[in-house]
Amino acid sequence: MTRNGGRVREVSRSGIALSVALGLVAGYVDAVGFIETGGLFVSFMSGNSTQAGVELWDVGLADALLPLALVAAFVVGVALGGVFGAHGTRRAWIVAAAAAAVAAAAAFGLADPDAAWRFGLLAAAMGALNTLFLAEGRARVAITYATGTLVSLGLALAALVTGRSRTAWRRPLLLWGSLAGGAVIGAAVHRALGGFALLAAAAGLVAIAAMLAVARARRAGEAPSAG
Numbered sequence: 001m002t003r004n005g006g007r008v009r010e011v012s013r014s015g016i017a018l019s020v021a022l023g024l025v026a027g028y029v030d031a032v033g034f035i036e037t038g039g040l041f042v043s044f045m046s047g048n049s050t051q052a053g054v055e056l057w058d059v060g061l062a063d064a065l066l067p068l069a070l071v072a073a074f075v076v077g078v079a080l081g082g083v084f085g086a087h088g089t090r091r092a093w094i095v096a097a098a099a100a101a102v103a104a105a106a107a108f109g110l111a112d113p114d115a116a117w118r119f120g121l122l123a124a125a126m127g128a129l130n131t132l133f134l135a136e137g138r139a140r141v142a143i144t145y146a147t148g149t150l151v152s153l154g155l156a157l158a159a160l161v162t163g164r165s166r167t168a169w170r171r172p173l174l175l176w177g178s179l180a181g182g183a184v185i186g187a188a189v190h191r192a193l194g195g196f197a198l199l200a201a202a203a204g205l206v207a208i209a210a211m212l213a214v215a216r217a218r219r220a221g222e223a224p225s226a227g
Contacts (some may be wrong), residue, residue, distance in 0.1 A: 014215070016171060019141045020178045021208055022095075022129050024156035026144040027182025028225065029201050030103060032190050033122050035108065037066070041123035043144035045071050066116055073120035077127025082134070091132050092212035098125035107200035113195065122198075142175070149176045 007200050026043045033042035041047045047069035056064040105121040126144045133141035140146035149172050158166035191195040 008167060012176075016174070018091075018208070018212070019133065019143060019169055020174055021176035021204075022132070022143050024177050024185075025128055025201055025204050025208070026112050026129060027179035027184075028186035028189070029126060029198065030144070030179075031121055031183040031186030032179075032197050032201070033119055035187065035190050036113075036195075037116070037119055040067050040070060040119070042070060042119055043124075043126040044146065045074050046145070048146055066119070069117075069120055070123045073123040074127040077124030078108055080124070081128035081131030082085055085131050087136060090213070091138040092209045092216065094128050095209040095212060097204055099202045099209060101125035101128075102198055102205060103202035106195065110131060110196065112193045130194070144179075148178050149179070201226075 003134035012100070030041055034040065040051060048070050049078035052064040052067040055067070084094060085091075088116075101121040102125050105118040105125075108115050108118040108121075128145045131141050132139055132143070138142075142152070153169060153176060155167065156172055159165040159168050186197065186201070189200055193200070
């Protein structure tokens with residue numbers, strides 16, 4: 001939700017559709033990254049933070065570096081998305097940049113499967129996607145982190161039980177379902193295509209970026225001219 005003139009405005013239907021599409025891609029990419037890293041995440045940073053803490057004591061600092069690097073790359077991606085967004089860059093450009101990062105990670109992986117640093121590109125791309133729904137300096141839609149979505153779902157169920165809202169549970173459940181469904185699809189496609197699976201995710205992001213650009217151009221064309 002955002003504030004507009006002191007009133008709270010819900011995310012539009014097109015915004016919900018966009019968040020679901022991005023959640024599907026995020027779950028897909030996270031599943032592929034999880035498989036290729038052997039158990040780390042490129043979207044879910046809470047898991048990497050726990051993994052780094054465990055490996056620091058059980059294995060050593062060297063093995064904790066990759067999950068920590070993924071956390072850092074994710075934060076950098078969020079920061080870059082926020083900087084460009086703050087300067088008026090269209091959503092389409094952020095999604096297109098994420099598509100380029102995912103495609104580059106796929107290409108580097110096909111050329112050198114042992115290049116672990118490429119997963120930082122995926123984490124940065126997923127971080128940037130979380131900046132598409134900003135309000136008052138905060139992300140009002142959790143694109144890549146299921147924990148926040150599930151907290152929202154639990155609170156919405158409480159609102160349902162207490163009679164405060166009958167429909168608030170739908171959006172967080174839909175977004176969580178898109179993340180989980182994307183993970184299922186990502187795992188299946190990776191099983192079939194191996195290292196080429198990420199190219200499908202990049203293509204999906206390109207399609208989303210194109211639709212955003214077309215929609216913005218259409219809105220600009222429909223806007224009344226000054227004077």
